[in-house]
Amino acid sequence: MQRFLTASFMALTIAACSNGDNKTNSSETAPEKTSQVTAQSSAENLPMNAYFGELHVHTKNSFDAYIFNVRSTPDDVYRFAKGETVRHPAGYDIKIWGDPLDFVATTDHGAYMGILPAMNDPDSPLSKVELAQGMFGTDTEVVTAAFGKMGGSIRSGKPYPEIYDRELIDSTWQNAVATADKHYEPGKLTTFAGYEYTAVTQGKHGGNDFIGGNLHRNVIFEDSAPDRLFATLDSVNPEDLWDWMDTQRAAGNDSIAIPHNSNVSDGEMFDLKTFDGNPMTKAYAEQRLRNEPIVEMTQVKGTSETHPALSPNDEWADFEIYEYLLSSTVKSKINGSYIREALGRGLAIEADVGSNPYKFGLIGASDSHVAGGAFDEKDYWSKVGILDATPETRGSIPPDGKKSWEGVELPDHATYWFPYWGASGLAAVWAPENTREAIFGGMRRKETYATTGPRIKVRMFAGYNYDADIINDADLISKAYTGGVPMGGDLSASSKAPSFIVWAARDSLSAPLQRLQVIKVWQEDGAPKEKLYDIACSDGGLPDPSTHRCPDNGARVDLSDCSISQDKGDPELKTLWTDPDFDGSQSAAYYVRVLENPTCRWSTWDALRAGTPPTPKVKPTLQERAYTSPIWYNAQ
Numbered sequence: 001m002q003r004f005l006t007a008s009f010m011a012l013t014i015a016a017c018s019n020g021d022n023k024t025n026s027s028e029t030a031p032e033k034t035s036q037v038t039a040q041s042s043a044e045n046l047p048m049n050a051y052f053g054e055l056h057v058h059t060k061n062s063f064d065a066y067i068f069n070v071r072s073t074p075d076d077v078y079r080f081a082k083g084e085t086v087r088h089p090a091g092y093d094i095k096i097w098g099d100p101l102d103f104v105a106t107t108d109h110g111a112y113m114g115i116l117p118a119m120n121d122p123d124s125p126l127s128k129v130e131l132a133q134g135m136f137g138t139d140t141e142v143v144t145a146a147f148g149k150m151g152g153s154i155r156s157g158k159p160y161p162e163i164y165d166r167e168l169i170d171s172t173w174q175n176a177v178a179t180a181d182k183h184y185e186p187g188k189l190t191t192f193a194g195y196e197y198t199a200v201t202q203g204k205h206g207g208n209d210f211i212g213g214n215l216h217r218n219v220i221f222e223d224s225a226p227d228r229l230f231a232t233l234d235s236v237n238p239e240d241l242w243d244w245m246d247t248q249r250a251a252g253n254d255s256i257a258i259p260h261n262s263n264v265s266d267g268e269m270f271d272l273k274t275f276d277g278n279p280m281t282k283a284y285a286e287q288r289l290r291n292e293p294i295v296e297m298t299q300v301k302g303t304s305e306t307h308p309a310l311s312p313n314d315e316w317a318d319f320e321i322y323e324y325l326l327s328s329t330v331k332s333k334i335n336g337s338y339i340r341e342a343l344g345r346g347l348a349i350e351a352d353v354g355s356n357p358y359k360f361g362l363i364g365a366s367d368s369h370v371a372g373g374a375f376d377e378k379d380y381w382s383k384v385g386i387l388d389a390t391p392e393t394r395g396s397i398p399p400d401g402k403k404s405w406e407g408v409e410l411p412d413h414a415t416y417w418f419p420y421w422g423a424s425g426l427a428a429v430w431a432p433e434n435t436r437e438a439i440f441g442g443m444r445r446k447e448t449y450a451t452t453g454p455r456i457k458v459r460m461f462a463g464y465n466y467d468a469d470i471i472n473d474a475d476l477i478s479k480a481y482t483g484g485v486p487m488g489g490d491l492s493a494s495s496k497a498p499s500f501i502v503w504a505a506r507d508s509l510s511a512p513l514q515r516l517q518v519i520k521v522w523q524e525d526g527a528p529k530e531k532l533y534d535i536a537c538s539d540g541g542l543p544d545p546s547t548h549r550c551p552d553n554g555a556r557v558d559l560s561d562c563s564i565s566q567d568k569g570d571p572e573l574k575t576l577w578t579d580p581d582f583d584g585s586q587s588a589a590y591y592v593r594v595l596e597n598p599t600c601r602w603s604t605w606d607a608l609r610a611g612t613p614p615t616p617k618v619k620p621t622l623q624e625r626a627y628t629s630p631i632w633y634n635a636q
Contacts, residue, residue: 048430048432049430049432049433050429050430051102051103051428051431051439052099052101052103052427052428053081053426053427054081054101054103054104054365054426055103055105055192055194055363055365055427056105056107056260056365056366057104057105057367057372057373058106058196058367058368058369059072059073059074059076059077059106059371060072060073060117061073061113061114061176062113063111063112063115063150064151065370065384067135067136067143067146067147068387069089069138069386070089070369070370070371074106074108074176074179074180075183076371076372077372078104078183078191079371080095080371080372081096081189083095083099088381088389089386090385090390094370094371095372096375097374097375097376098375098376098507098509101189102434103189103190103427103439104190104191104192105180106179107218107219108172108176108195109196110196110198110229110231111153111159111198111231112150112153112154112159112164112169112233113229113231114168114169114171114172115164115165115169120132120135126168129162131149138386140387143386143387144387147327148327151210151327153233155210155212155236156202156236157232157233157234157236158233159233170228170229173227174227176195177193177225180193180194181193184436186435187434188434189434190436190439191436192222193220193221194218194219194221195218195219196216196217197217197230197232197238198216198231198232199232199238199241200212200213200215200236200326201213201266201268204266205325210327211325211327211328212325213264213325214262214265214269214325214326214332215238215259215268215275216259216260217238217241218257218365219245219257220255220256220257220443221253222254222255222436223254223437223440224252225255226248230244230245237275238275239275239284239287241291242257242287242292245257246287246290246291254440255291256291256443258292258295258363258365259295260295260296261301261302261326261367262295262296262337262339262342263302263303263304263307263322263337263338264301264322264326264332265332265337266333266336267335267337268336268337269336269337269342270338270339270345270358271336272349280352280353281353284353285357286355289355289357289359292360293443293445293446294360295339295362296362296425297362297363297627298320298364298450298627299365299366299367299424299425300368300374300382300421300422300424301383302320302321302322303319303321303322303425303452304337304338305338305339305593306338307321307337310335310338310340311340313530316593316623320420320422320622323420324420329412339362340519340521340528343358343521343589343591344521344522344523344589345358347521347587347588347589348528359589359630359632360446360629361443361446361488362448362450362591362628362629363428363429364450364452365427366425366426367383368383369383369385370383370384373423374602375423375425375453377423377599377601377602377622378600378605380423380606382394382421388413388418391610393413394414394419394421395413395414395418395419396418396419396602396603396606396614396615397607397612402612403612404612405612405616419617419618422602423452423453423602424453425451425452426450426453427448427450428448428449428450428626429442429447430448430486430487431447445488445489446488446489446629447487448487448629449628449629451625451626451627452625452626453624454506454507454509454596454626455507455509455510456505456594456624456626458504458592458594459480460486460487460500460501460591460592460631461480461485461501462485462498462499462501463491463499465483466480466483466499466501466576470576471501471576484498484501486631487591487629487630487631488630488631489632490633490634491632491633491634492634493584495584496584497579497584498633499577500518500579500592500631501574501576502516502574502575502576502592503573503574504516504573504574504594505571506570506571506572506596510596510599510624511555511564511596511598511599512538512570512596512597513570513571513572513596513597514538514550514596515537515538515550515573515594516534516536516575517534517535517594518533518592518593519533519590519591520590521588521590522586522587522589524586531548531581533577534548535575535577536550536574536577537551537553538553538568539568554568555568555569559600559604559620562600562604564597569596569597584635586635587632587633587635588633589630589631590630590631590633591629592628594625594626595625596625597623598623599621599624601620603618604621
């Protein structure tokens with residue numbers, strides 16, 4: 001299905017926003033390098049297209065997927081991305097919502113990759129070891145205990161010698177690389193070799209070494225990849241991963257690592273110190289940014305933008321908050337766990353050591369363990385496998401056929417975990433074509449954004465000399481690049497406030513747009529500060545100049561059938577905005593958040609189909625959204 005794209009923006013530049021390759025636009029010339037603007041892109045002179053993809057998917061080769069009865073393969077990941085139907089481990093078919101993806105990577109856990117299938121194969125010597133006995137089945141207590149055994153080893157970095165078959169791990173990885181190469185179709189589907197580095201800190205919660213802060217990363221290779229990967233069974237210190245990546249890059253195997261679920265990192269993903277507790281240095285900051293130019297903003301296990309405790313003046317800060325440390329009922333520490341605060345921390349670190357380790361772009365992903373993500377609230381299959389495959393097991397409807405929540409008691413996974421998970425998210429990259437080089441290049445320069453599932457299109461530029469009428473100029477994109485920088489870019493110091501070009505178009509399969517927002521983050525008096533501005537309102541509304549908020553557009557959801565207002569919201573929002581509180585002496589980061597009209601959450605859809613009230617644990621509705629990578633203003 002051809003997704004919605006407004007005629008007005010097509011008139012601005014078809015090439016800039018279509019999904020087709022091989023389009024040209026001679027008016028798009030490289031930006032001038034001035035003393036005020038530093039260009040970040042090597043591709044501004046080419047037409048740029050929005051490509052949607054997924055860089056975080058697991059198969060049976062991941063220990064936790066196989067334990068929960070997932071039997072899908074890397075081939076299934078690419079088949080799902082192409083729009084084909086694959087089988088869920090619970091026995092029903094799943095298919096991607098909407099169009100096929102443009103790019104995708106299989107990212108099985110590097111530690112013990114491929115080992116669990118061998119342990120369950122009677123023809124494999126690994127099936128004979130004591131650890132393999134009684135590990136597999138469909139009993140939830142059995143599989144949960146098996147998960148604890150394997151997860152404990154991976155988190156500690158101490159392998160079980162009897163199953164640590166390095167030759168098998170290496171061959172499984174090499175097959176994964178070969179499968180990605182087999183499915184690569186330049187111009188149609190870009191595939192990347194990748195895996196997950198699954199670090200978790202330990203020893204900080206009463207001697208329970210299983211509970212800890214999530215420091216997971218997905219490692220994505222541009223093209224060629226080494227024969228052997230680097231996992232937590234090599235080292236649990238992410239800084240050692242970066243050393244290995246630097247070595248591989250020097251050998252011709254370029255890669256990036258993408259942190260995810262900082263929301264449950266126990267305050268450690270965006271710490272003010274190194275992994276070993278040492279002060280950060282310029283070399284540390286540069287190495288981290290070189291290897292981790294983008295992070296996951298949103299995925300099934302919650303959104304890592306911010307927390308109401310960090311952003312009390314942001315009415316939308318409570319979106320899809322998931323707070324429990326992985327596989328526990330212990331809440332993660334808030335400070336150091338969220339991206340917006342990290343942007344402010346990065347500015348302070350840069351002022352101190354001369355480089356910013358948290359100058360990252362944003363993407364979304366699913367973290368699906370069943371070969372494909374459930375990006376549609378109406379058709380949600382969660383993540384794990386058999387443990388969360390039904391509305392009852394994920395806690396969205398009362399158990400045992402009950403029609404009321406009164407007196408209901410649920411197991412831990414349906415009390416603390418699964419109800420708070422979400423149908424999210426997707427990565428979007430602006431690139432000149434759908435190839436490995438172009439998509440990877442877009443991620444390197446951070447011309448990326450995240451969505452919570454819908455394929456919203458959004459652009460953001462900043463510059464000092466944009467004319468007031470540029471927003472309606474037929475050469476908007478060319479002039480935007482020429483006179484400024486796109487998302488992911490840097491602005492040099494100036495006494496003049498920058499102007500921001502912001503445009504968004506809805507996904508025709510989702511709800512209309514409600515508003516565009518700019519979030520500004522800076523440092524003041526030794527602490528991160530932030531301010532939220534509504535900059536474009538739907539239905540002809542204008543932001544209140546005193547509150548910087550749009551009026552309520554009246555969009556509502558009928559919870560009796562999940563129908564939404566048909567006459568509220570816009571297909572497209574665009575504006576030229578200038579920071580009214582600009583201070584040229586103050587470095588700052590700016591990013592855009594796009595909000596749709598409210599729609600039903602997946603848990604409400606589950607309840608509606610079952611004829612029960614929605615779970616009281618979460619809100620019955622949500623507002624799908626997109627988040628751009630920031631643009632940084634550098635005062636020094």
